[in-house]
Amino acid sequence: MYLVLLLVCNTVMFAQKVILTPTAVNGASVSSSGPINLGSTPSSTVSLGIRVEMPSVPGNTGTISIYSLNGLNANVVTGGNGGSLIFNEGNVASRSFVVNLNWSAFPTSGGFIFAEYKTASGVAYKSGYISVVKNTTMGGGTINPPADAPNPSKIANTLCCNQTIRLGEKPAPIVGSQYLNPYENYIHGINNRWNANNGRILSLDNTTKTLHLDYTTELKNIIVTRELGYNGNSDYPNKSNTITITVVPSPITSNEVSIDASTDENGFYEIINSNPKEITGYKALINLNILKDPFYIPKRGDASVSIERYEWEYQALGGNKNWTTIPNQNQTSLNSSFLLNLSSPDDSYYLVRRIAIYNDLKIASPAIKIVLRTVRNNNTICCNQILQVSSSNEIEKPTIITGPVAISNQNQYLFYQWQSQSIINQGKASNWSNIPGATSKDYQPLPLQFIPSGGRGTLIVPTYNYRRIATTNFYNGEKYYSNEISLIPSTNVYWTTSSIILHPNPATTTINIEDTNTSTYGGSYLTNVTITIVNITGNIVNLNNYTTISPNLISIDVSNLVNGLYFVNISSNSSGRRQNNEQLTFIKQ
Numbered sequence: 001m002y003l004v005l006l007l008v009c010n011t012v013m014f015a016q017k018v019i020l021t022p023t024a025v026n027g028a029s030v031s032s033s034g035p036i037n038l039g040s041t042p043s044s045t046v047s048l049g050i051r052v053e054m055p056s057v058p059g060n061t062g063t064i065s066i067y068s069l070n071g072l073n074a075n076v077v078t079g080g081n082g083g084s085l086i087f088n089e090g091n092v093a094s095r096s097f098v099v100n101l102n103w104s105a106f107p108t109s110g111g112f113i114f115a116e117y118k119t120a121s122g123v124a125y126k127s128g129y130i131s132v133v134k135n136t137t138m139g140g141g142t143i144n145p146p147a148d149a150p151n152p153s154k155i156a157n158t159l160c161c162n163q164t165i166r167l168g169e170k171p172a173p174i175v176g177s178q179y180l181n182p183y184e185n186y187i188h189g190i191n192n193r194w195n196a197n198n199g200r201i202l203s204l205d206n207t208t209k210t211l212h213l214d215y216t217t218e219l220k221n222i223i224v225t226r227e228l229g230y231n232g233n234s235d236y237p238n239k240s241n242t243i244t245i246t247v248v249p250s251p252i253t254s255n256e257v258s259i260d261a262s263t264d265e266n267g268f269y270e271i272i273n274s275n276p277k278e279i280t281g282y283k284a285l286i287n288l289n290i291l292k293d294p295f296y297i298p299k300r301g302d303a304s305v306s307i308e309r310y311e312w313e314y315q316a317l318g319g320n321k322n323w324t325t326i327p328n329q330n331q332t333s334l335n336s337s338f339l340l341n342l343s344s345p346d347d348s349y350y351l352v353r354r355i356a357i358y359n360d361l362k363i364a365s366p367a368i369k370i371v372l373r374t375v376r377n378n379n380t381i382c383c384n385q386i387l388q389v390s391s392s393n394e395i396e397k398p399t400i401i402t403g404p405v406a407i408s409n410q411n412q413y414l415f416y417q418w419q420s421q422s423i424i425n426q427g428k429a430s431n432w433s434n435i436p437g438a439t440s441k442d443y444q445p446l447p448l449q450f451i452p453s454g455g456r457g458t459l460i461v462p463t464y465n466y467r468r469i470a471t472t473n474f475y476n477g478e479k480y481y482s483n484e485i486s487l488i489p490s491t492n493v494y495w496t497t498s499s500i501i502l503h504p505n506p507a508t509t510t511i512n513i514e515d516t517n518t519s520t521y522g523g524s525y526l527t528n529v530t531i532t533i534v535n536i537t538g539n540i541v542n543l544n545n546y547t548t549i550s551p552n553l554i555s556i557d558v559s560n561l562v563n564g565l566y567f568v569n570i571s572s573n574s575s576g577r578r579q580n581n582e583q584l585t586f587i588k589q
Contacts, residue, residue, distance in 0.1 A: 017053040020066075020115040020127035022046060026186060027146035035131035036113070038103050040232065041187045048097040050082075050127070052117045057091050061120035066099055069112040069129065077101060077113065085117060106132050145188035145230075152190050152228040155179045157240040159226055166294065167219050167250040168363030171199070174224050174243055176209040187232030197223040199245065202321055214323075215355075215364035216247050248294035253304065255284045255356045255365040259336070262421055262431040268349060268371040270432070272467075273538030274483050274567040275583050276337035279368070281310065283332060284356045311355040315367075316342070318349065335571075339372045340538045347481065348372045373481040375536050379406040379470045380565050381482045383585045386501060387448060388490045389461060398445040398487050405441060406470035406480055413473045418443045423463040432467065443468070445487055461489035483536065483567065485585060500525060502568065506587040509559040513568065513584070515552040525582075527551050530571045536564060561588045 021032045024047040030036065038044045050064060066080030079099040087093045101113070112129040119125075145151075158177045165171055176192075183189040194204060199222035200214040211224065222245035227236035259279045261269040271277050285304040289296045309330050313323040326338055339350060351367040381403035387396040408414050418438035421430045435443070448461050468482040490499075499516045515525045531554070533542035546556045558566075570582040 016055060016117075016125050017051075018115050018117050018125050018127040019051040019053075020113070020130055021049040021051075022130055023049055026183070026188075027148055033130075035110075035133045036101070038101060038106065038132065038134040039187075040103070040135040042103050043185065044101050044103070046099050046101055048099065048115075050095045050097065050115050052085060052087075052093050052125070054087070054091045057089065058087055058119060062087075063118050064095055065116050065118075066097055067114055067116060068101065068105060068132070069114065070106060101132065103134055106134055108134070108136055110134070146183070149183050149188045150180055150190055152230060153237045155190070155228055155238060157226060157228055157238045159224060159240050159243045162244050162246075164246040164248060165216065166361060166363065167216055167247055168252065168255065169250075170215045170362065170364070171213045171222065171245045174211040174213070176211070176226050176240070178209055179228075185231075187230065189231045191229055191231045191236075193227045193229075193236050195223075195225050195227075199224070202323075213245075215362075216245075217366070219247055219249065221246050249290060250363055251287045251290035251294075251361075252307070252356055252358070252363050253285045253287055253298075254282065255354065255363055257281045257333075257352070257354050257365050257368055259368060259370070260428065262429050264371060264431075266369075268369040270371055270373055271336050271339070272373045272375065272481065272484055273340055274375055274534045274536065275569055276335055276340070276532075278571070279334040279336055279352060281332045281334070281354050281365070283307075286358050286361075305358075307356045307358050309357050311357065311362075313353055313355060313364075314339075315351040316348065317351065323353075336370065336372075337532070337540070339370070340540070344372070344374065345376065347374055347479075374538060375481065375483050377407045377409065377470065377480045378404050379468060379480040379482045380404065380536050381466070381468050381485055382565060382587065383505070384486050384488065384583075386488050386490050393450060395448045395450075395461065395489065397447050400442050400444045401466055401485060402442045403468055403482060408470075408472050409478070412477070414470045415439065415473065415477075416441055417469045417471065419467050419469060420445075421465045423465070429465065448487060448489060463488050483565070483585070484583075486583070500570065500582050500584065502584040502586055505585075506589045507558055508589060509557065511556050511558055511568075511586055512549075513546075513554045513556070513570070525552075525572060526554055526570075528572065529554075531556070532569045532571075533558075533561075534567045534569065536566075541566070558586075558588055563588050 022030050022034055022036055024030060025036055026041060026044050036046055048066065052064065062085050064082040064085040066077050067074045068077045077099045079097065082095055082097065085093050085095060110131060110133045112131060114129050115127040117125045156177050156179070160175050163172055179190065181190045194201065194211050196213060198218060198220040202212045202214045204211050213222070216222070224243040224245065226240040228238035229236035257279055259269050259277055261271055261277050263269055284307045286307065287298055288303045288305065290298060310332060312326040312329045312334050314326060315321065315323050329338065342348070350370045350372065352370055353367040354365045356363050381401055385398050387398060389395050406414050416439050418435045419432040420435055421432050423429050443466065445464070445466065448464070450461055464487045465484050467484045470480040471477045501514050501516055503512055503514070513526065531544055531546050532540055535541050541561060542556065546554050549555050565585060565587055568584040568586065
């Protein structure tokens with residue numbers, strides 16, 4: 001009996017034990033038996049100690065983990081995968097853990113955590129359960145911050161410095177005093193709120209406590225302040241000093257840019273990726289008198305000098321608010337083809353502006369809004385038509401505009417809507433408008449008509465552009481915009497005339513571009529041009545690779561192009577009253 005009792009006692013004395021001990025929650029000490037109180041903190045840092053005792057040396061192949069228990073579901077907590085537990089030559093091993101417990105992972109009634117040691121053979125030994133409790137709402141209620149958490153009301157809160165800038169300039173960064181924030185991501189972390197009346201905030205660097213403002217657009221002083229408070233409270237009791245950015249008049253007479261394109265219902269200039277447009281910048285001058293005295297009242301005949309150089313910037317809407325400088329673009333104007341290099345597969349929205357630079361003075365133009373329509377989902381139409389106009393004012397009837405069936409990404413049914421725009425006054429295009437009843441895959445344009453112009457009995461034939469929009473049958477379905485084609489009258493009337501023709505079409509090895517009219521404005525349109533060939537996805541496949549046969553005839557080798565539809569963009573580099581841009585289309589087969 002004595003030996004039996006001794007054996008039983010030894011088994012109890014040396015049986016396996018897994019002991020889990022909490023030591024701190026969010027930096028505050030807790031009882032070794034718990035509970036762990038999450039309060040209203042979204043994510044709490046919990047320090048734990050573990051001791052595993054085995055009746056004999058188990059070797060070094062066991063593993064240790066921390067689990068949360070919510071009902072019947074046990075899951076390893078963040079930071080709770082401890083890997084191998086090393087006993088060395090003894091039968092006792094210890095480990096410290098720092099784990100994260102999420103408020104949302106536990107029910108209002110509470111939950112538990114426990115430790116588990118698992119031997120190499122798969123036998124598991126668990127600790128006792130430690131209770132986890134929390135407040136009924138996250139972020140609400142009264143939570144006592146840890147002793148080392150800064151009090152926002154007692155933090156030194158100063159900003160630097162006042163400054164004076166010219167209208168259109170970018171203010172120097174505003175720097176705030178530094179402060180410790182050890183609980184930045186918790187409810188008792190320090191939150192900051194910056195205000196910039198009359199200014200536009202570009203970004204805030206919370207590491208250096210620095211605020212960056214955009215270029216000024218109004219002749220109004222900018223007032224900047226910073227307020228500090230707790231993350232879990234809408235109150236900001238700590239107000240900084242006030243910084244004043246004084247904005248004075250600019251010596252730059254004007255810094256304006258524009259683009260000859262139609263606008264959508266939100267005021268964005270529409271550009272199809274197969275036909276880039278010129279963003280025209282107007283020459284900017286520096287008034288030397290205002291440069292010396294910002295409050296000088298300009299007079300006629302004041303001395304002025306030209307801007308030294310320009311930079312161009314763009315901002316992609318829908319992402320961050322940072323402006324990106326366009327490399328190697330320092331001219332007065334800018335071609336929108338740079339947007340093609342951004343490689344967006346969908347319609348994309350941008351802001352574009354020009355920075356005028358004189359010495360150390362930088363001033364931004366007002367931004368223009370651009371939407372780049374990307375031809376996609378097989379939504380292409382064909383082709384440009386030059387309609388002959390006889391001496392008796394008979395106009396050739398247009399042929400049907402065709403297009404393949406567009407493809408929906410969601411395999412949904414597609415609706416079609418054809419749109420048109422007219423070009424009458426000095427090449428200025430109207431906005432696109434829906435053609436009533438034009439909802440089929442193909443479209444038969446109405447015959448062109450002469451209209452009066454100039455008030456002296458002059459008749460002209462406008463050019464008309466067409467495009468097709470395919471829309472999925474979802475509510476507010478996605479729209480796919482096609483390329484644009486033109487119906488062009490052959491008659492030489494004012495600015496609507498296009499004497500440029502392309503042949504043969506379709507083409508196999510070579511296309512010819514010909515100016516059929518060399519009698520207007522001193523010579524052929526083709527004597528000084530830039531020619532770009534673009535495929536239906538907006539990629540440039542040929543840039544200025546052509547052969548001049550004669551002043552009014554150019555030949556281009558297209559034998560290396562894959563079969564499909566292409567757009568030929570012709571930009572005149574000469575001044576004059578003729579159109580600066582032409583677009584032709586052809587099919588390679």
